[in-house]
Amino acid sequence: MKRVVITGAGTINALGHDVPETLEAMREGRCGIAELDVRDADRLLVNIGAQVKGFSSEGLFNRQQMALYDRFTQFALVAAREAIAQSGLSFAGELAHKTGAILGNSGGGMTTIDENYRSVYEEGKNRVHPFVVPKLMNNAAASHVSMEFNLKGPTFTVSSACASSNHAMAQAFQMVRTGMSPVMVTGGSESMLCFGGVKAWEGMRVMSKSGCRPFSANRNGMVQGEGAGVFVFEDYDHARARGAEILAEVAGFAMSSDATDIVMPSKQGAARAISGALRDARLNPEDVQYINAHGTGTAANDKTESAAVADVFGRHADTVMLSSTKSMHGHLIGGTGAVELLACIMALRDGVVAPTINYEEPDPECALDVVPNEAREATVDVALSNAFAFGGLNAVLALKRV
Amino acid sequence: MADIRQKVIEIIAEQAVLEPSDVKMDSTLEDLGIDSLGLVESIFAIEEAFDIQVPFNANEPEESDFDISNVAAIVAGVEKLVAEQKA
Numbered sequence: 001m002k003r004v005v006i007t008g009a010g011t012i013n014a015l016g017h018d019v020p021e022t023l024e025a026m027r028e029g030r031c032g033i034a035e036l037d038v039r040d041a042d043r044l045l046v047n048i049g050a051q052v053k054g055f056s057s058e059g060l061f062n063r064q065q066m067a068l069y070d071r072f073t074q075f076a077l078v079a080a081r082e083a084i085a086q087s088g089l090s091f092a093g094e095l096a097h098k099t100g101a102i103l104g105n106s107g108g109g110m111t112t113i114d115e116n117y118r119s120v121y122e123e124g125k126n127r128v129h130p131f132v133v134p135k136l137m138n139n140a141a142a143s144h145v146s147m148e149f150n151l152k153g154p155t156f157t158v159s160s161a162c163a164s165s166n167h168a169m170a171q172a173f174q175m176v177r178t179g180m181s182p183v184m185v186t187g188g189s190e191s192m193l194c195f196g197g198v199k200a201w202e203g204m205r206v207m208s209k210s211g212c213r214p215f216s217a218n219r220n221g222m223v224q225g226e227g228a229g230v231f232v233f234e235d236y237d238h239a240r241a242r243g244a245e246i247l248a249e250v251a252g253f254a255m256s257s258d259a260t261d262i263v264m265p266s267k268q269g270a271a272r273a274i275s276g277a278l279r280d281a282r283l284n285p286e287d288v289q290y291i292n293a294h295g296t297g298t299a300a301n302d303k304t305e306s307a308a309v310a311d312v313f314g315r316h317a318d319t320v321m322l323s324s325t326k327s328m329h330g331h332l333i334g335g336t337g338a339v340e341l342l343a344c345i346m347a348l349r350d351g352v353v354a355p356t357i358n359y360e361e362p363d364p365e366c367a368l369d370v371v372p373n374e375a376r377e378a379t380v381d382v383a384l385s386n387a388f389a390f391g392g393l394n395a396v397l398a399l400k401r402v
Numbered sequence: 403m404a405d406i407r408q409k410v411i412e413i414i415a416e417q418a419v420l421e422p423s424d425v426k427m428d429s430t431l432e433d434l435g436i437d438s439l440g441l442v443e444s445i446f447a448i449e450e451a452f453d454i455q456v457p458f459n460a461n462e463p464e465e466s467d468f469d470i471s472n473v474a475a476i477v478a479g480v481e482k483l484v485a486e487q488k489a
Contacts, residue, residue, distance in 0.1 A: 204460070205442050207458050209459075220462050262439075264438065299461040
């Protein structure tokens with residue numbers, strides 16, 4: 001078994017267009033949620049979201065590429081460029097053949113779907129652009145990342161709703177750990193903040209119209225975000241041999257399925273994933289200082305997650321910090337675990353724990369240290385990142401300071 | 403008004419897989435075996451049937467401005483929304 005480390009990180013999300021901007025916003029507890037700027041917003045009942053602002057594909061991609069890249073693919077490429085540049089790797093020969101891209105995504109090219117349904121249904125057109133299918137397919141982002149960086153190894157997309165990125169990164173971790181690939185590019189991206197995307201979520205009646213307040217007694221739902229997070233996972237010896245900067249070690253993971261309900265979370269399923277990740281990483285609950293919560297801000301998730309953490313950590317539950325950065329960058333659905341991994345890296349590397357902002361009222365059912373409103377300095381040796389998806393699919397990663 | 407009551411009962415009965423005659427005005431959704439997903443579906447069906455917007459957030463059912471404590475409360479809520487819409 002190989003040790004696996006992270007040697008590159010990249011992102012774009014509502015808090016920033018790269019990792020330094022995003023971490024600064026997390027340290028400052030800045031909120032990326034604002035009024036939605038989408039077509040036909042006046043017909044939406046939910047008018048807030050964490051949109052990526054000021055993003056233009058001009059200059060980043062050429063005209064031909066822009067015609068092929070949906071917004072979720074553009075986000076993935078921007079994040080992958082940052083991560084791979086930081087890693088200092090270039091891919092040729094055997095390394096190129098063994099390295100692949102495994103990315104999480106849930107909705108596919110929603111902007112493309114939305115625009116083209118409009119065109120054929122609303123405007124009655126009978127012809128669509130030739131690239132509609134290659135733009136909207138869920139694997140478009142992973143494929144374009146592999147093409148841009150010459151990654152010829154295992155490349156595919158993992159789709160498990162809100163756990164997609166964590167499942168994807170767990171899979172990439174496993175490939176490096178077993179020696180199948182010395183390097184893997186992994187993470188996830190999502191862009192659902194278009195009319196049809198938001199309208200579909202409205203139907204569930206779990207969206208907040210006022211803000212994302214995880215673990216706060218007055219929380220009233222989730223707020224969607226968009227963006228991407230991409231990382232370079234590398235065999236520790238491979239990274240050491242070339243003198244690469246190591247951001248953190250990925251120490252273990254676990255996945256579980258609730259096998260109970262398509263939307264309601266289960267404490268047992270979440271707890272099995274958390275305790276499984278600890279076991280896989282050969283860690284005890286008392287070794288963990290920080291957990292990046294799934295923390296969606298819905299009534300159901302936050303109390304179930306708190307109960308699951310309390311069960312697994314027992315008397316140590318009071319000493320572990322559990323924060324939800326969704327309060328700042330929103331819920332990136334299939335890309336969320338990837339952006340949230342940045343908060344774990346910041347805790348391990350910089351000793352700064354990102355806060356749960358908008359925390360207003362304690363909830364006895366979420367009675368853990370949620371790092372309310374202000375970032376905290378702390379020595380963090382081990383961090384977990386939780387993701388619990390619709391469909392009852394759970395994936396938890398364990399990271400260590402190097 | 404009797405029409406509204408009848409239609410709401412039909413919607414709830416269909417969701418509960420019961421005959422409309424089995425749905426009593428003092429039945430709670432729990433009595434009828436309707437879970438949170440069934441509730442959200444029932445509210446959607448009510449909105450479609452009466453062309454109204456029901457203020458309901460699944461995160462805070464008690465605080466939504468729409469009482470779902472039993473069938474009578476739901477019927478009263480729908481009557482109010484239909485009247486407001488006509489006004």
